Amino acid sequence: MNNAVFVALADPTRRQLLERLAMGPTTATGLSVRFPLTRQAVVKHLGTLADAGMVAKERHGREVRYRMESAPIGEATAWLTTVAARWEQRLLRLKSYVEEQP
Amino acid sequence: MNNAVFVALADPTRRQLLERLAMGPTTATGLSVRFPLTRQAVVKHLGTLADAGMVAKERHGREVRYRMESAPIGEATAWLTTVAARWEQRLLRLKSYVEEQP
DNA sequence: TCCATGTGCAACTGTTCAGTTGCACATGAA
């Protein structure tokens, strides 16, 4: 599993930025207005999200728009689902074993 | 969304511990044998997982078994799915808008 | 050309955290 994805998700500010980006692409400067952060702080967070492949940059004239990429989220979800399913399956086997007892 | 869950998931060692715990409950000492870590380091990681509600402790005689709890994983998955879905939905609306153009 | 706006890069600070070491306490078996 790609570690960078979970590292990027670990910060609440980055998750909020992601939620905002899910609404549509924006610039770092635009985000820094709606968040209690410096533009530089936003850029750093977006860089971390980009390292995880969750965000992509697009130049438009003199501004840079950040666009969300949902594929890594899908991978993270898949990993979580697999681990949880393994545990649930074990519980089910345990349950049926107990019910088989006389 | 509960921040502690994503914080706990951000460390690769903790995710490996989770994968191991999905197989069945174990003690910190038992885990420290199979991982290149001190028992104390394992205990700390399990503590972080416990703070997130992903792990529960059970005393059995003089040993403490750690058991996985899958509910928080379900919540994390739900959050991820929601954010990704919002973005995908936006892409769909954009696509249909473009196709409507003459 | 001039200027406002948007971006990029580097250095600095404070904090958090992973991992270790050392020691004390508890428990089960002989």
Add this chain to the structure above:
DNA sequence: TTCATGTGCAACTGAACAGTTGCACATGGA
């Protein structure tokens, strides 16, 4: 009781990281 095993707690170290500040560069409009 004695001893081996398992656990709990505290202090220490080094590294990673969030956030800031300061300054330089680029771009579009007047």
